[in-house]
Every structure is written in C-alpha cells, then in structure tokens.
Amino acid sequence: MSGREFCLRCDSIxxxxxxxxxxxxxxxxxAHSYTDLLNKEIHxxxxFNTTDVTEEVEELxxxxxxxxxxxxxxxxxxEGMSYTTRQLRGADEGQTVFYLCPKCKYQDNENS
Incomplete structure (x- = not known):
C-alpha cells in the first residue's frame, strides 16, 4: 500500500x-477490506482568500x-493632521499610522 487511507466511519487515518x-x-x-482500498482516489x-483582499483607502x-x-x-x-492606525505587518511588529491633512488632503504614513 503506497499511501494512507481514511476510515469510512470515523475519518481517522x-x-x-x-x-x-x-x-x-x-x-x-x-475492518476495511484491503482490496477496497486499492486504487482509491481521494480528492x-x-x-484561500474567499473575500476581496484589496483594501481601499477610506475617504474622510x-x-x-x-x-x-x-x-x-x-x-x-x-499645524495639525488627523490620523488613523492599522496593523498591516506581523503581530510582533508595530502598527502603521496614516496621517491626513484636513486642509489640503495630503496623505502620509509612518511605521511605528
């Protein structure tokens, strides 16, 4: 027998x-018959990513x-910018801070 099969009752290997x-x-x-397991195909x-993974920048x-x-x-x-934070990198790394100027709509970001 070249590979393992699964039990028909409990699905264990x-x-x-x-x-x-x-x-x-x-x-x-x-008990599973050895001949029943020969040439059996498992599919x-x-x-992955069943939802849309693209993120859009939210407009204020x-x-x-x-x-x-x-x-x-x-x-x-x-003088003065609004900000929002997001965790874009790994959980063990800092968050990313996004800044937006309310006057000219200039956008900037900083990894903290």
Whole structure:
C-alpha cells in the first residue's frame, strides 16, 4: 500500500499494517477490506482568500476629520493632521499610522 487511507466511519487515518485481508481502524475498530482500498482516489479542495483582499483607502467626509495630532503637514504647513492606525505587518511588529491633512488632503504614513 503506497499511501494512507481514511476510515469510512470515523475519518481517522488507517494504519499501514494489514491483518489478513483487512485493515482495521485503530480508533473505531472497523475492518476495511484491503482490496477496497486499492486504487482509491481521494480528492480535496482548499479555497484561500474567499473575500476581496484589496483594501481601499477610506475617504474622510468633510468636517469629519477624526482624531487630530500636532504633526505639521509637509504639503501645506498646516499645524495639525488627523490620523488613523492599522496593523498591516506581523503581530510582533508595530502598527502603521496614516496621517491626513484636513486642509489640503495630503496623505502620509509612518511605521511605528
């Protein structure tokens, strides 16, 4: 027998040893005929990323700037930019801070 098969009752992996003309499941003790397992094909499908993984930058509505910080805008020199944070990298790394100038809509980001 070249590969392992699965028990028809409990879906556990069948052992490789054959007792007489049967393979006996170690979990539920169901006997499977050795000839029934020959040339049996097993098919499986794995689906990754079932949702749309592209992220769109959220536009802030006029007058709704979110939390503000004392950061100076590099685009127009305005004192104060709104910010939002997201965890884009690994959990053991810092978050990314996105800044938006409410006056000229200049966007900047910083990895903390």
């Amino acid at each position: 069948l052992p490789l040893e054959i007792t007489g003309t049967a393979v006996i499941c170690r979990l539920c003790q169901l 499986s499908t794995v689906i 509505e006029e007058g709704n700037t979110g939390p503000m910080t004392d950061r100076k805008c590099p685009g127009c020199g305005n």
